[in-house]
Amino acid sequence: MSRAWNPGDRVLIHAAAGGVGHFAVQIAKQRGAWVIGTASARNHAWLLELGADEVVDYHTDRFEDAIGDGVHAVIDLVGDAVADTSTRSLEVLHPGGILVAVPSGVSPELLDRAEKRGVRASAFMVEPDGAALTEIARLIDAGAISVYVEGVYPLHCAAEAHRRSEEGHGRGKVVLRVTE
Ligand SMILES: NC(=O)c1ccc[n+]([C@@H]2O[C@H](COP(=O)([O-])OP(=O)(O)OC[C@H]3O[C@@H](n4cnc5c(N)ncnc54)[C@H](OP(=O)(O)O)[C@@H]3O)[C@@H](O)[C@H]2O)c1
Structure with a gap:
């Protein structure tokens, strides 16, 4: 089959x-x-x-x-x-x-x-996979894959970032900035 x-x-x-x-x-x-x-x-x-x-x-x-x-x-x-x-x-x-x-x-x-x-x-369930991440990072560095970041939130706004994500209508990724 x-x-x-x-x-x-x-x-x-x-x-x-x-x-x-x-x-x-x-x-x-x-x-x-x-x-x-x-x-x-x-x-x-x-x-x-x-x-x-x-x-x-x-x-x-x-x-x-x-x-x-x-x-x-x-x-x-x-x-x-x-x-x-x-x-x-x-x-x-x-x-x-x-x-x-x-x-x-x-x-x-x-x-x-x-x-x-x-x-x-x-x-499908994501599992830690260093080799796959390395290959994806290579493709991003080479400009072969682009990453769309819809919003960057400081860590103290994590709840707001989650709310945005949970709406289910975002474009691309939401990023949490841990340090300045
Ligand atoms: N099993 C795993 O290992 C694993 C790993 C990662 C993610 N996930 C799950 O996979 C899902 C996707 O993750 P994600 O991070 O890509 O989510 P996401 O960024 O929140 O997805 C948002 C997108 O979903 C679209 N959408 C909502 N309802 C739709 C519908 N009925 N038909 C077509 N498009 C629709 C929205 O499009 P519009 O804005 O155009 O409406 C929006 O662009 C989530 O449920 C997440 O929990 C599972």
């Missing part, structure tokens, strides 16, 4: 404008993917500049209708608890394709549904 990654594979990234999503867009593009991102319209021009090939406004369009031809992989950074995106994403995967469900993980129901459709579903 599984298949190897091929250049030109179509990847759908939900919450493409967020802290994780804007890296996912750039890294997928660098790996040769055709990148489709979901985001509010105000983020579309920026995402196209970052390397997205198509953007879908999730407020006005159902991604299932907007992306046409189906995709080989979905990175879901929104989750079923918020918008049912993981379950809905199974419908747009090509046979053998993979859904990586980041915030909600993979429930037995989702796994079962994926199996019945002949696709894969996988959870």
Whole structure:
């Protein structure tokens, strides 16, 4: 059922404008993917500049209708608890394709549904990985990946930074400055 990654594979990234999503867009593009991102319209021009090939406004369009031809992989950074995106994403995967469900993980129901459709579903949990961080830092230093910082907060404003982040509609990253 599984298949190897091929250049030109179509990847759908939900919450493409967020802290994780804007890296996912750039890294997928660098790996040769055709990148489709979901985001509010105000983020579309920026995402196209970052390397997205198509953007879908999730407020006005159902991604299932907007992306046409189906995709080989979905990175879901929104989750079923918020918008049912993981379950809905199974419908747009090509046979053998993979859904990586980041915030909600993979429930037995989702796994079962994926199996019945002949696709894969996988959870993802960040783990400390020095080698990967070194490679990402190299790409950033080389200008191959850009980091969008929406706001820098001093440490005593950590609660405010958290509130901004928890709104769930930020662009890129929020930074806490520990020292001047
Ligand atoms: N499992 C792990 O190891 C791991 C690691 C990192 C993060 N996470 C989780 O992954 C998720 C993403 O993290 P993040 O830091 O990237 O979050 P974030 O920066 O807060 O994401 C904000 C983005 O989500 C977009 N968004 C909100 N609802 C959406 C929807 N229904 N469809 C499409 N886009 C939507 C917003 O777009 P608009 O502003 O355009 O509306 C905004 O750009 C979070 O739930 C986080 O907890 C898990």
